[in-house]
Amino acid sequence: MFALTADAPQAAGLFAHAATLLGDRDPREIVRTGSGDVLHRNRTGQILCSLQALAAAAALRDTLPDRLTVAGYSVGEVAAWGVAGLFSATDTLDLVARRAEAMDAASPGGDGLLFVRGLSRKSIERLCERHNAAIAIVNPGNAFVLGGSRATLEALADEAKADAARVVGLPVEVASHTRRLAGASAAFRASLRHVRLMRSPTDGARVLSGVDGSPVIDTKAGFDKLAAQISQTVQWADCLQGCIEGGATAFLELGPGRALSEMAAGAYSDIPARSLEAFRTLQGAYAWLRDHSTK
Structure with a gap:
C-alpha cells in the first residue's frame, strides 16, 4: 500500500489528516512496520484502505x-463518495473512522467473515440457514463472503470444504454486511446527517450503491443505502454489472490489492x-488511463 502515492504531493494532506485519526501515527509507517494484527484491526484497516x-484518486x-x-x-463505498467528489477527502476519512467505531460498538465480539467459492447461491443459502450465518457479499462467479460468529463460520467451513473450490477465513473482526450490525447502520446514518455534501450526486461522476448496484441519484436515499450497507448484503456482482450498463470502457482498481480488478476481468474479459x-x-497509470478512457 501507498507505494505510488506515499510521496505524491497531491496526497500529502490526506496522509497528515489520516495520522490524526490513527493516534498521530503516520499511516505509511504503520503499513511499513505494522504487524498483521495491527493492520487488520477494524478501525485501522478501514481507515488505511479508504486512505x-x-x-x-488525488494523485490521478x-x-x-x-x-x-x-x-x-x-x-x-464510503471512499467512493469521496473519489466522486461528493464528500471532501478529509470528511470521507472522518466518516470512515465513525463507521468503524459504530461497527465495533455494535459487534457482539468474536465475529468474522468467511470466503467461499464454487457453490451455488442456493447451496450457500442452505449452509447459512443450517449454521446461523448470513451472506455478506455476493461476488461474480459463485464467490461469496459469509458473516457470523467465528464458531458458526468454522462449522460452516468444515461442511463447505467437501464441495467448494475454496474456503478461507478472512482477517476481519466483525460480521460486516449482516443483521448482526443493525445498530451500526443506525449510528452511521446519524453521522451522515452532519456531513457536508460537496455537490449533487447527479453532477459529474456516478456513484453506485453497494446494496443494489444502482446509481445514487437522491441524496437522502443514497445516505440511507450507504448506512444500510453495513448490515445488508453487498451486491458486488450487481455493481460491476452497473458499471457495464453505464458504458464502462475500462476498470481501474485504486486498491489496496488486485482482487477487485481480477474479479472484473474474470466477469467481463473483454x-x-x-x-x-x-x-x-x-x-x-497515467498512460494507461489515457489509452483506455474516454473524455
Whole structure:
C-alpha cells in the first residue's frame, strides 16, 4: 500500500489528516512496520484502505476521465463518495473512522467473515440457514463472503470444504454486511446527517450503491443505502454489472490489492481491468488511463 502515492504531493494532506485519526501515527509507517494484527484491526484497516483509494484518486485526478462511474467494495463505498467528489477527502476519512467505531460498538465480539467459492447461491443459502450465518457479499462467479460468529463460520467451513473450490477465513473482526450490525447502520446514518455534501450526486461522476448496484441519484436515499450497507448484503456482482450498463470502457482498481480488478476481468474479459498496484510508477497509470478512457 501507498507505494505510488506515499510521496505524491497531491496526497500529502490526506496522509497528515489520516495520522490524526490513527493516534498521530503516520499511516505509511504503520503499513511499513505494522504487524498483521495491527493492520487488520477494524478501525485501522478501514481507515488505511479508504486512505489508499483517496490518495490514489488525488494523485490521478488530472488524468481521470470526465465520464466516471465509481463503485466501492465494503468500506470502499464510503471512499467512493469521496473519489466522486461528493464528500471532501478529509470528511470521507472522518466518516470512515465513525463507521468503524459504530461497527465495533455494535459487534457482539468474536465475529468474522468467511470466503467461499464454487457453490451455488442456493447451496450457500442452505449452509447459512443450517449454521446461523448470513451472506455478506455476493461476488461474480459463485464467490461469496459469509458473516457470523467465528464458531458458526468454522462449522460452516468444515461442511463447505467437501464441495467448494475454496474456503478461507478472512482477517476481519466483525460480521460486516449482516443483521448482526443493525445498530451500526443506525449510528452511521446519524453521522451522515452532519456531513457536508460537496455537490449533487447527479453532477459529474456516478456513484453506485453497494446494496443494489444502482446509481445514487437522491441524496437522502443514497445516505440511507450507504448506512444500510453495513448490515445488508453487498451486491458486488450487481455493481460491476452497473458499471457495464453505464458504458464502462475500462476498470481501474485504486486498491489496496488486485482482487477487485481480477474479479472484473474474470466477469467481463473483454473490458480492460487493472489495479494501481500493477503499475511501477504513476506515469504508467497515467498512460494507461489515457489509452483506455474516454473524455
